[in-house]
Amino acid sequence: MKNRFAAAIGLAAMLLLLAAVACTSSAPPLAPTQPSVSVRPTAVPTKLPQPTTGIQETPTTIEPSAPATPIAVYPTEPPTEPASGQPSGSGMVETPAPIESVKLAVSDSNPPVYTLQITSGIPSGCVKFNGYETLREGNSINVNVTNLQPAEAVLCTAIYGQHEGEVVLDGEFTPGESYTVFVNGKLTNSFTARDPEGVKMAVAESPIERVNVTVSDANPPEYFLQVISRLPLGSSCSKFNGCDLSRRGAGIIDVTVTHLEVTEIVPCTDDLSVAMTEIPLGTEFNSGESYKVIVNGEVTNSFVGRDPEGGKKVVKESPVESVELVILESFPPQYRINVLSTMSGSSCSQFNGYDVSRPFSNTIHVTVTYLLPAGDVMCTRDIAYAETDIPLGSDFVSKEEYTVVVNGVTETFIAQ
Numbered sequence: 001m002k003n004r005f006a007a008a009i010g011l012a013a014m015l016l017l018l019a020a021v022a023c024t025s026s027a028p029p030l031a032p033t034q035p036s037v038s039v040r041p042t043a044v045p046t047k048l049p050q051p052t053t054g055i056q057e058t059p060t061t062i063e064p065s066a067p068a069t070p071i072a073v074y075p076t077e078p079p080t081e082p083a084s085g086q087p088s089g090s091g092m093v094e095t096p097a098p099i100e101s102v103k104l105a106v107s108d109s110n111p112p113v114y115t116l117q118i119t120s121g122i123p124s125g126c127v128k129f130n131g132y133e134t135l136r137e138g139n140s141i142n143v144n145v146t147n148l149q150p151a152e153a154v155l156c157t158a159i160y161g162q163h164e165g166e167v168v169l170d171g172e173f174t175p176g177e178s179y180t181v182f183v184n185g186k187l188t189n190s191f192t193a194r195d196p197e198g199v200k201m202a203v204a205e206s207p208i209e210r211v212n213v214t215v216s217d218a219n220p221p222e223y224f225l226q227v228i229s230r231l232p233l234g235s236s237c238s239k240f241n242g243c244d245l246s247r248r249g250a251g252i253i254d255v256t257v258t259h260l261e262v263t264e265i266v267p268c269t270d271d272l273s274v275a276m277t278e279i280p281l282g283t284e285f286n287s288g289e290s291y292k293v294i295v296n297g298e299v300t301n302s303f304v305g306r307d308p309e310g311g312k313k314v315v316k317e318s319p320v321e322s323v324e325l326v327i328l329e330s331f332p333p334q335y336r337i338n339v340l341s342t343m344s345g346s347s348c349s350q351f352n353g354y355d356v357s358r359p360f361s362n363t364i365h366v367t368v369t370y371l372l373p374a375g376d377v378m379c380t381r382d383i384a385y386a387e388t389d390i391p392l393g394s395d396f397v398s399k400e401e402y403t404v405v406v407n408g409v410t411e412t413f414i415a416q
Contacts, residue, residue: 227295237261338388
């Protein structure tokens, strides 16, 4: 009887243990997020309950194992739900990509291979790069760079990214002819096709003689840069190559003007040829905003956007009250001038900007201008003032004398 009673108690205890184990594992596993990380838990020593029978058994112990290193496990199938910040629902639409820079690379092969190196913007975490489309019409090459963005308004991460890619220009290029590149409808490059059978030549930045900004009377006004550059090795050993144009930020126009020059030691003509280039800048300039032009690393111009409804304007040189030289404490020292100029009639006149040129190494010419309405217009008789800070750069040799001429007013200084 006692043996039967003890066996019954032992059987009941085993049933309770099995029920407890079943309860702890009955909950379904949570669905992992994508991608998931799997971590092997450390085992904890566990003593099994002793049987109530009279037989003594050695208790079973689960020994601990070494802690596991987390292992990233990536899904083999695309996630069924969109990741955070990514669009869902009605899909994506194609949009023009912001263009950061476009540079032309030319190989040394025969015939040369022309490649555009394009850096475009990705405005947010919901936008991704789409691709390129190229269309050539004669000597004009049009490239469309596009992104994909959500068709509907969604919450996105405010992260501005960039995409760098290359576009090989197909077709034949006639040596000596000029070609222009338009990316997303705007001029970005011009270049002269190489002669693979000619003397080997390398690309170099051109010395800049003068840069002018001109504005048409159209509505909206069209803006142009007229660049006069030099060919330093004479016409027999250097040839005009072209230019690269980019808009760095909202108010900066960055231009690089280049030429080709021989890489071998050969006799060259001693003439100092110049090249004149007209670069269209388009019409997208806000009225009243200031824009700076940087050519080959130096500030050459500043101008103010015209009001398309303001009527025809004429450019006048501003009378100059004073010119003050400022040397910044930097290495190398940066030189600037502060110019105080006047304009006649504050009701009619508007500050226009300035042009900087360096026709000789030790002489800098600066022209400060303002705008007046064309024709007979009634204006107030007061005098308006404009204070302008003009950077001159850092290309100055210590202890040499330099002359700055601002609208006929001369200032001389010794470089530090």
